[in-house]
Amino acid sequence: xxxxEQMVVKIIKSQEIIIGPVAIEQARRVPHLTVNWQEEExxxxxxxxxxxDALVEVYKELFGQISVExxxxxxxxxxxxxxxxKLPEALK
Amino acid sequence: MFNKxxxxxxxxxxIFLIFLVYWAILAVSGLQGDHSxxxxxxxxxxxxxxxxxxxGLRISKRWGGFRSLxxxxxxxxxxxxxxxxxxxxxxxxxxxxxxxxxxxxxxxDIGFFGSVILYTLAAYSLIRAxxxxxxxxxxxxxxxxxxxxxxxxxxxxxxxxxxYTFDFHHxxxxxxxxxxxxxxxxxxxxxxxxxxxxxRYLGGVMKPVILFLIFALFLQYIADFTFLYQVSxxxxxxxxxxxxxxxxxxxxxxxxLIKFRTVxxxxxxxxxxxx
Numbered sequence: 001x002x003x004x005e006q007m008v009v010k011i012i013k014s015q016e017i018i019i020g021p022v023a024i025e026q027a028r029r030v031p032h033l034t035v036n037w038q039e040e041e042x043x044x045x046x047x048x049x050x051x052x053d054a055l056v057e058v059y060k061e062l063f064g065q066i067s068v069e070x071x072x073x074x075x076x077x078x079x080x081x082x083x084x085x086k087l088p089e090a091l092k
Numbered sequence: 093m094f095n096k097x098x099x100x101x102x103x104x105x106x107i108f109l110i111f112l113v114y115w116a117i118l119a120v121s122g123l124q125g126d127h128s129x130x131x132x133x134x135x136x137x138x139x140x141x142x143x144x145x146x147x148g149l150r151i152s153k154r155w156g157g158f159r160s161l162x163x164x165x166x167x168x169x170x171x172x173x174x175x176x177x178x179x180x181x182x183x184x185x186x187x188x189x190x191x192x193x194x195x196x197x198x199x200x201d202i203g204f205f206g207s208v209i210l211y212t213l214a215a216y217s218l219i220r221a222x223x224x225x226x227x228x229x230x231x232x233x234x235x236x237x238x239x240x241x242x243x244x245x246x247x248x249x250x251x252x253x254x255x256y257t258f259d260f261h262h263x264x265x266x267x268x269x270x271x272x273x274x275x276x277x278x279x280x281x282x283x284x285x286x287x288x289x290x291x292r293y294l295g296g297v298m299k300p301v302i303l304f305l306i307f308a309l310f311l312q313y314i315a316d317f318t319f320l321y322q323v324s325x326x327x328x329x330x331x332x333x334x335x336x337x338x339x340x341x342x343x344x345x346x347x348x349l350i351k352f353r354t355v356x357x358x359x360x361x362x363x364x365x366x367x
Contacts (some may be wrong), residue, residue: 018221020156022359055136062359064295067225 004048007075014074049088056090108343111137113225130331138180145174151353161221168214173209179203208275215282222289241281248277280313308345315341
């Protein structure tokens with residue numbers, strides 16, 4: 001799993017703690033993102049950083065800025081594994 | 093297409109209006125207080141809480157029930173409503189079945205005090221859903237998190253417990269005498285902290301839903317506070333203004349719980365036409 005896909009897993013898990021199964025359903029709305037949550041299988045088929053941004057945006061539409069903060073905290077441990085120019089905008 | 097959400101809202105509204113009209117008739121006819129009609133109203137209007145509680149239990153499952161923070165908030169609010177009804181029914185049992193004045197403390201306090209604990213758990217779950225490690229540590233939030241409970245607990249102590257005479261021959265009475273005002277002040281403190289966090293950090297589709305839930309909790313607190321105040325001043329009346337406040341609080345809380353279902357169905361692309 002790529003760093004971005006690991007990020008997606010962490011973000012979905014952190015949102016799932018708050019909103020339960022709605023978190024997974026919302027993730028499935030994100031274009032270019034395939035979610036098989038039972039297997040914790042995530043596949044990003046497009047620009048990875050843009051897909052993470054789109055995922056955070058979907059949660060932001062639901063819960064506002066708190067969703068962005070939760071996503072940032074969830075992905076914090078993985079941010080150091082990416083070069084600065086590859087970081088998703090939403091998590092900066 | 094059949095819209096189940098509208099049916100649930102319509103049913104809740106109908107129950108509320110029936111009891112509102114019932115209350116109004118009692119008020120206009122001077123039948124509040126020590127009248128059998130008033131006692132019948134008092135025994136029955138808790139059906140509003142029963143309806144809301146049962147609806148809320150189903151709705152909480154959609155949000156993950158106990159496994160998610162929003163699911164827990166809805167679950168505990170629903171259980172709080174059901175606990176209120178347990179209290180109401182127990183009180184009615186004393187009146188109609190045992191034909192005795194309601195003692196204090198009594199079995200009814202299991203329900204009523206239970207609801208205080210459950211509302212506290214609901215508000216706490218909301219705070220956890222609306223905060224992160226960083227937001228809670230922020231100086232301006234720490235200030236409110238500290239100030240609100242201290243202020244409300246102090247006010248409750250001043251109004252209800254100043255000059256209190258302890259009688260340790262009745263420890264349960266002492267516990268409840270402190271537990272009710274302070275417990276209620278505590279759950280609304282948590283509700284107000286959730287409100288501060290909501291205003292600062294909450295947005296999106298869920299903002300009005302959460303704010304409405306906090307408002308419903310606030311109405312419940314007003315009803316609880318008024319009950320304690322009127323009882324302490326010996327002005328409480330069966331089917332009086334306080335029971336109307338409770339009826340209204342139950343109704344608004346029911347609507348606030350149904351809104352969680354409305355949002356869930358909208359997110360899922362449905363129109364509330366399934367179970």
